[in-house]
Amino acid sequence: MNRGQMQSTETIAVLFIFFILILFAIIFYYNYQKVALTEKQEELLGSRAIDTATRVLFLPEIKCTNRETPEDNCIDLLKMRPLAAVASLTESPSYFENSDNKEYYFQLFSYAKITVKQLYPSDESEWVLYDVEKPNWHKKEPTSFIVRLKDETAGVNGQPKYSFGYLQVEVYS
């Protein structure tokens, strides 16, 4: 074989290996991006869960006030009870889900389930504030925050009684 043919063969071999390497790099980058995208989606879902929970905590409809001063991480039971659905009766929607207010609260909460649970001192109670399930959802992200539940009428000597509970927000994707 003459010299020119040898050199051409060498060049072709080098280029072949080079393109194989490029192919490996592309495959690796594709897989990395796929994983990164999935993680980003989960991160966004988690952020949405926290955003929704924060909106609930600051809702004036249920937030505690002390002489017009809002109290942090506190839900007023006297305000909340009439607005919530009874957890065991799925056919009676909450105030946040009925036809007049549905669109407004859907803009705030989107597809989510918002539950308030009381642990102590009273026996465990549960209220569903909002439950709009996304059709064909494939993932649910729960976030929970501890809250105080204030009851102005249940305290002693005119003082409000505070219970220990938590707010659970589940968002759908």
Next chain:
Amino acid sequence: MNQRGQTEMIGLVVIVILITLGLLFLAQFALNEKPEKKIFTRKELAYSGMSAILKTSVRPEECGTFQPQLEIILQDCALYGDSSNSIYQCQREGQIEESCAFFQTTVKELLDATVKKWGKKYWFESRIIRVQGGNPDPLITFSSNNNPDIPECQGERDSSGLFPLRIGDAGLIESELYVCD
């Protein structure tokens, strides 16, 4: 011809090394991303948990019909400890518990039902700062694990911040809740 072939091989090796270094560099950045959601959730849990605990009223059958808040029980614990002078003698399941033990048991149950159940660890600490000065004395300390010899949340953690309570002229109680993964 041999020298030229060798030179080309060296070039190929250099390209492979450069690509490998580039991929390692990329992977390092991907692994070091800050989990901001995690930090926010822990901070918020610690703060809201502590705020709720101190204001929670006890059951009427436990510490009397007055239903004091847990912060009152903690103040009683700081003033009188487990002595018989304690104003509040609470009971749980028919057994009398002094205010310090009652506070610890109740708060641990609440934190186990929430923070621990959600896959996090915690460390609760209350300290007394006497009016006459000196270092704070530990008052109540417990964590999510049931072994007092192995403290939790000594590394990366988020705090509720200090929640001070006055105890008359005797000083101040500082309480803090740490939450970690």
